Amino acid sequence: MFAESIKPEQSIDHASRATLTPEKIGRLAIGALYREVALAPKPGLVNPVDSGSHTDMDFSTFVRSLQALRGYFPAISRLGMQTPTYAQLQCCGVDAEQRMLQATNGINTHRGAIFNLGLLCAAAGADIALGGSCSAESVSRRVADLWGPAIVASAKPGNDSHGAVVQRRYGSGGARTEAAAGFPSAISIGLPAYRAALAQTHCPQQAAVQCFFALMAELEDTNLLWRGGHPGLDFARKAATTFLARGGVHAPDWQNHAQALHAKFVSRRLSPGGSADLLGVVLFLESL
Numbered sequence: 001m002f003a004e005s006i007k008p009e010q011s012i013d014h015a016s017r018a019t020l021t022p023e024k025i026g027r028l029a030i031g032a033l034y035r036e037v038a039l040a041p042k043p044g045l046v047n048p049v050d051s052g053s054h055t056d057m058d059f060s061t062f063v064r065s066l067q068a069l070r071g072y073f074p075a076i077s078r079l080g081m082q083t084p085t086y087a088q089l090q091c092c093g094v095d096a097e098q099r100m101l102q103a104t105n106g107i108n109t110h111r112g113a114i115f116n117l118g119l120l121c122a123a124a125g126a127d128i129a130l131g132g133s134c135s136a137e138s139v140s141r142r143v144a145d146l147w148g149p150a151i152v153a154s155a156k157p158g159n160d161s162h163g164a165v166v167q168r169r170y171g172s173g174g175a176r177t178e179a180a181a182g183f184p185s186a187i188s189i190g191l192p193a194y195r196a197a198l199a200q201t202h203c204p205q206q207a208a209v210q211c212f213f214a215l216m217a218e219l220e221d222t223n224l225l226w227r228g229g230h231p232g233l234d235f236a237r238k239a240a241t242t243f244l245a246r247g248g249v250h251a252p253d254w255q256n257h258a259q260a261l262h263a264k265f266v267s268r269r270l271s272p273g274g275s276a277d278l279l280g281v282v283l284f285l286e287s288l
């Protein structure tokens with residue numbers, strides 16, 4: 001069932017970490033996003049086998065989108081080295097969104113990722129320039145310290161994005177709140193879940209599945225709210241909590257359980273896109 005393939009650039013060693021460059025940071029970002037979309041089972045989401053709860057995109061749409069974003073992550077990381085303002089980062093992010101939409105014929109594959117990983121690549125660049133350790137914790141902290149207030153202030157009342165509609169309807173914070181606070185869900189939920197499962201299983205794919213469910217159990221995922229309202233979000237969180245309580249990826253029948261959940265999410269048209277995005281964030285931070 002595993003379709004994920006680990007790219008060589010993800011096994012960066014300590015010697016190359018000392019010379020982390022915007023180009024390497026960019027490759028790590030693309031590698032993390034590739035691992036996310038290639039991972040299965042992942043309830044409701046696009047994977048190499050099927051399109052989950054989506055009718056307008058498939059695995060090849062995501063691969064095209066990633067190809068279009070190859071130049072973006074090194075570029076924003078290079079920009080980060082000059083500790084820019086959030087407005088300067090936004091120009092770079094909006095331009096990348098245009099390239100993504102061109103490559104996918106207008107379909108939103110990586111909007112959240114352009115935002116989240118764009119900020120983290122810029123923060124990694126800033127961390128290098130400011131002599132930081134470039135650890136997961138140091139880089140995510142930089143996002144909050146350098147751009148947190150500007151990210152919060154950038155939310156426009158009249159915005160008609162799905163995230164903004166959900167915020168008005170349900171009061172949920174979503175991607176902006178998570179990023180402005182330095183990705184607390186990734187740091188305190190996703191990363192520990194990934195590391196613990198990896199230590200126990202020695203299998204990066206199983207660790208990524210465990211991390212995904214840990215995130216979905218806790219996150220206020222605006223994609224779930226957009227498609228299913230509170231009943232949809234509650235259903236997804238309960239499903240993830242039950243999966244974890246039954247042992248998660250350490251249970252002998254975990255693949256059947258996760259596959260059955262995939263079918264249930266598809267029948268309800270639910271897609272945990274925010275949790276998928278944060279899985280990409282965790283995989284990127286871990287690869288640093």
Ligand SMILES: CC(C)(COP(=O)(O)OP(=O)(O)OC[C@H]1O[C@@H](n2cnc3c(N)ncnc32)[C@H](O[C@H]2O[C@H](COP(=O)(O)OP(=O)(O)OP(=O)(O)O)[C@@H](O)[C@H]2O)[C@@H]1O)[C@@H](O)C(=O)NCCC(=O)NCCS
Nearest residue numbers: 089090093108109110111112118161162163175222273274
């Ligand atoms: C700053 C923005 C990201 C603004 O976000 P906003 O809050 O206005 O909402 P959206 O534009 O709708 O996008 C937010 C995306 O963030 C992801 N997300 C959701 N919840 C969370 C969370 N709790 N934590 C982190 N991230 C989260 C999510 O991305 C995924 O979903 C995408 C599919 O979404 P969508 O098309 O809405 O849903 P569908 O169900 O497919 O639609 P239908 O089929 O029903 O029509 C998928 O791509 C994932 O990525 C949210 O979508 C931003 O918009 C912005 O300002 N962009 C400009 C670039 C920029 O300035 N960047 C800053 C510099 S780096």
Ligand SMILES: Nc1ncnc2[nH]cnc12
Nearest residue numbers: 037045046109273276277
């Ligand atoms: N694999 C995936 N399927 C659907 N939406 C997503 N958003 C981010 N990753 C996704």
